[in-house]
Amino acid sequence: MLWNALLLALRAIRRNLMRSFLTTLGIVIGVGAVITMVTLGNGATKAVQDEISSMGSNLLMMRPGQRMGPPEGAPNFKSGDAEAIQTQVGGLEAVAPTAAKSVTAVHMARNWSTSVTGTTNAYFKSGNWRLTSGRTFIEAEERAGKAVCVIGETVRRELFGSGNPVGDSIRIKQFSCEVIGVLASKGQSAMGRDQDDTIVMPLRTVQRRLTGRQDVDALLVSVKDGVSTGMVMERIKTLMRERRKIADGEDDNFNVMDTKQIAEALTGTTRILTTLLGAVAAVSLLVGGIGIMNIMLVSVTERTREIGIRLAIGALEGEVLLQFLIEAVVLASLGGLLGIVSATGASAALAKILKVPFLFNPGINALSFLFSAGIGVIFGYFPARRAAHLDPIEALRHE
Amino acid sequence: MTTASASFGDPLIELSGVTKTYGRGQAAFQALRGVNFVIGEEDFVAVMGPSGSGKSTVMNILGCLDTPTSGAYLFRGVRVERLLRKERALLRRHYLGFVFQGFNLLARTSAQENVELPLLYRGESSSARHEAARAALSAVGLSGWETHTQAELSGGQQQRVAIARAIVTRPALLLADEPTGNLDTQCGREIMELLSVLNREKGITILMVTHEAEMAEYATRVIRFVDGRVESDVRNRERR
Numbered sequence: 001m002l003w004n005a006l007l008l009a010l011r012a013i014r015r016n017l018m019r020s021f022l023t024t025l026g027i028v029i030g031v032g033a034v035i036t037m038v039t040l041g042n043g044a045t046k047a048v049q050d051e052i053s054s055m056g057s058n059l060l061m062m063r064p065g066q067r068m069g070p071p072e073g074a075p076n077f078k079s080g081d082a083e084a085i086q087t088q089v090g091g092l093e094a095v096a097p098t099a100a101k102s103v104t105a106v107h108m109a110r111n112w113s114t115s116v117t118g119t120t121n122a123y124f125k126s127g128n129w130r131l132t133s134g135r136t137f138i139e140a141e142e143r144a145g146k147a148v149c150v151i152g153e154t155v156r157r158e159l160f161g162s163g164n165p166v167g168d169s170i171r172i173k174q175f176s177c178e179v180i181g182v183l184a185s186k187g188q189s190a191m192g193r194d195q196d197d198t199i200v201m202p203l204r205t206v207q208r209r210l211t212g213r214q215d216v217d218a219l220l221v222s223v224k225d226g227v228s229t230g231m232v233m234e235r236i237k238t239l240m241r242e243r244r245k246i247a248d249g250e251d252d253n254f255n256v257m258d259t260k261q262i263a264e265a266l267t268g269t270t271r272i273l274t275t276l277l278g279a280v281a282a283v284s285l286l287v288g289g290i291g292i293m294n295i296m297l298v299s300v301t302e303r304t305r306e307i308g309i310r311l312a313i314g315a316l317e318g319e320v321l322l323q324f325l326i327e328a329v330v331l332a333s334l335g336g337l338l339g340i341v342s343a344t345g346a347s348a349a350l351a352k353i354l355k356v357p358f359l360f361n362p363g364i365n366a367l368s369f370l371f372s373a374g375i376g377v378i379f380g381y382f383p384a385r386r387a388a389h390l391d392p393i394e395a396l397r398h399e
Numbered sequence: 400m401t402t403a404s405a406s407f408g409d410p411l412i413e414l415s416g417v418t419k420t421y422g423r424g425q426a427a428f429q430a431l432r433g434v435n436f437v438i439g440e441e442d443f444v445a446v447m448g449p450s451g452s453g454k455s456t457v458m459n460i461l462g463c464l465d466t467p468t469s470g471a472y473l474f475r476g477v478r479v480e481r482l483l484r485k486e487r488a489l490l491r492r493h494y495l496g497f498v499f500q501g502f503n504l505l506a507r508t509s510a511q512e513n514v515e516l517p518l519l520y521r522g523e524s525s526s527a528r529h530e531a532a533r534a535a536l537s538a539v540g541l542s543g544w545e546t547h548t549q550a551e552l553s554g555g556q557q558q559r560v561a562i563a564r565a566i567v568t569r570p571a572l573l574l575a576d577e578p579t580g581n582l583d584t585q586c587g588r589e590i591m592e593l594l595s596v597l598n599r600e601k602g603i604t605i606l607m608v609t610h611e612a613e614m615a616e617y618a619t620r621v622i623r624f625v626d627g628r629v630e631s632d633v634r635n636r637e638r639r
Binding site: 004007008011015305306308309310311312313314315316317319392393396 | 459462464465484485488489491492493495497499503505506507508512516517519520521522564
């Protein structure tokens with residue numbers, strides 16, 4: 001009986017191919033939207049997680065001022081703070097002070113706007129940076145503030161094209177700077193910033209030649225494996241309050257962030273966005289379901305005579321109900337399948353454009369398919385019941 | 400012509416004191432006011448009468464599509480008016496065949512598929528359906544037309560497909576509601592010849608509503624309705 005009903009339903013769908021397609025379009029778009037949103041959202045979450053792990057694990061970032069907003073009046077760190085933390089707080093891998101400045105770098109006829117980070121060799125360790133060629137700073141260069149630099153992949157590409165820059169030099173403001181190394185590419189950050197668009201110099205070089213100040217914008221502290229970051233954070237805070245002479249009861253005028261916390265916050269945000277977008281897309285699925293109900297009701301009216309013939313021939317009410325219900329479910333499921341196919345295509349293409357990894361998610365595909373079949377049952381039931389309850393005499397008289 | 404008070408063979412159908420009232424109170428309309436008759440197996444009955452005389456109502460009641468307001472309808476001894484809707488549907492499925500004035504074939508569906516439809520509801524296998532449908536189409540003279548759809552068949556051919564659909568289940572009773580009403584005289588005669596042959600050779604009991612005296616001549620018995628009552632019930636001495 002089920003097989004017969006399926007056969008009848010398929011025949012009815014085939015008889016009205018164009019209308020069947022337009023009916024399912026709502027489901028196609030709904031399922032497609034849900035799957036695309038969730039797939040892209042998962043890809044974005046993955047991208048954030050990848051980036052956090054590329055930043056280095058167990059990394060603490062220290063900035064002057066309160067956590068949110070600009071560092072209002074809060075003094076910058078001093079170069080000595082890094083050494084003080086390194087020597088007085090235990091369990092640390094490396095402490096890197098950084099001072100940044102936006103500059104235009106020039107090589108031959110090409111120029112490129114980027115930012116320079118002044119720091120120490122500890123920066124490469126705490127930031128999880130690797131070099132593709134060349135070397136990092138030697139102690140003499142750091143101490144003397146020599147004009148040497150390690151450049152990111154983007155800067156290399158923009159200034160040197162396909163050439164090897166190591167040993168060559170670039171001009172920044174009034175001074176010429178020797179390129180001693182090239183950083184391995186890290187790609188885009190979760191916030192969309194190009195991490196390879198950077199030049200790294202010894203801290204003293206930047207302080208003397210670019211900022212003209214003796215202070216430091218931020219400190220990167222990487223904690224040894226197995227050491228509690230929470231404990232380290234507390235010790236650093238106590239030390240810094242002392243060094244910055246903050247009275248008891250006063251708020252900190254600096255903040256320490258754990259990258260793990262940032263990672264959690266960021267993935268949390270993308271998850272919420274994914275859920276929201278998915279919910280919006282689910283509403284369109286609902287609208288698609290109403291579309292199916294609408295067409296099925298029209299179809300019942302249009303096929304009143306046919307239903308009358310079936311009832312007169314001896315079809316039971318249950319059989320007519322089943323036929324129309326299956327027709328709705330088949331329509332909705334076909335829509336679901338089409339939606340899955342188009343969503344896979346769309347999310348693969350969008351993932352490429354948005355530069356997030358494409359992760360095929362079998363769960364959401366299966367769920368969407370079942371959901372669309374369920375929509376067929378729910379929105380097909382009312383029209384099907386109406387068809388089954390028709391009075392055969394009236395139905396046969398219907399023009 | 401002689402008056403036929405008794406049935407021809409074994410009784411297939413017995414109506415006694417059947418009334419049917421539509422609507423209520425002031426608007427109530429009595430379509431049937433006490434109808435009694437017996438139809439035997441292998442009878443070929445023509446029901447005649449002016450519009451509104453109740454002949455369609457009788458057809459609907461006999462066809463188990465409607466129930467009488469009062470009175471008894473026995474089909475092979477079963478009190479049909481006491482059956483549930485579902486039981487009446489099963490009775491239709493297993494014992495009745497319908498032929499309508501407007502043919503009522505499924506659109507965009509081949510003759511073969513139309514004839515197979517009742518067998519589909521009986522749950523017969525695909526091969527059994529095929530064979531029975533081909534046989535039925537051949538019995539109505541439509542061998543070779545199996546794949547044609549309703550739009551590709553003439554009115555007479557459509558009615559033949561409808562008859563094939565009605566007899567494919569070997570029904571105990573074939574109900575025909577003005578089967579020649581939408582056809583020209585020539586086609587109508589051919590359809591009546593076919594029904595007559597099916598009645599004689601296959602022993603199918605036929606009850607037909609018509610208002611054309613010429614078509615009624617093919618029947619073995621003519622029941623006339625006036626104002627919801629049987630006015631006359633006569634047996635054709637010689638049928639055409």
